[in-house]
Amino acid sequence: MYKISKQFAFSAAHSLDGLPGDHPCTRLHGHNYVVTVHLRSKELNDTGFVKDYNELKVVKQYIDEHIDHRNLNDIMYPLNSSAENLARLFFDIFKPMLPELYAVEVSETPKTSAIYELDN
Ligand SMILES: Nc1nc2c(c(=O)[nH]1)N=C([C@H](O)[C@H](O)COP(=O)(O)OP(=O)(O)OP(=O)(O)O)CN2
Numbered sequence: 001m002y003k004i005s006k007q008f009a010f011s012a013a014h015s016l017d018g019l020p021g022d023h024p025c026t027r028l029h030g031h032n033y034v035v036t037v038h039l040r041s042k043e044l045n046d047t048g049f050v051k052d053y054n055e056l057k058v059v060k061q062y063i064d065e066h067i068d069h070r071n072l073n074d075i076m077y078p079l080n081s082s083a084e085n086l087a088r089l090f091f092d093i094f095k096p097m098l099p100e101l102y103a104v105e106v107s108e109t110p111k112t113s114a115i116y117e118l119d120n
């Protein structure tokens with residue numbers, strides 16, 4: 001199996017529901033998010049690629065148009081704007097455009113990340 005990945009960055013605001021009232025993440029705050037899309041294929045194309053990184057610009061276009069510099073709570077309601085839910089949301093959005101997609105990772109900070117990936 002061959003695997004590739006590419007990272008995309010955006011900035012957004014959010015607050016989290018369902019946490020204790022004194023939890024800092026209940027307050028509106030922002031992150032410089034990094035999204036990593038992971039693709040795989042058993043075979044390479046004639047160029048020796050799983051997929052041309054350039055073709056992943058659909059991810060950048062979507063993020064720039066719909067996600068960057070927005071409040072994620074507005075976009076994700078009624079889901080909580082956790083990194084886990086965001087990774088699943090991105091997976092469901094990008095999978096039809098990128099059939100080789102098998103995982104999406106979302107980092108809110110350099111120290112944290114959440115991954116949604118296929119079972120197999
Ligand atoms: N499993 C999850 N836990 C948390 C999420 C999440 O999406 N999934 N999100 C948050 C907050 O949005 C935010 O990311 C705060 O994270 P945390 O690492 O606790 O914040 P700090 O950078 O302030 O932590 P340091 O310990 O100072 O590094 C919370 N949890």
Ligand SMILES: [Zn+2]
Pocket residue numbers: 014025029030031108
């Ligand atoms: Zn946060």
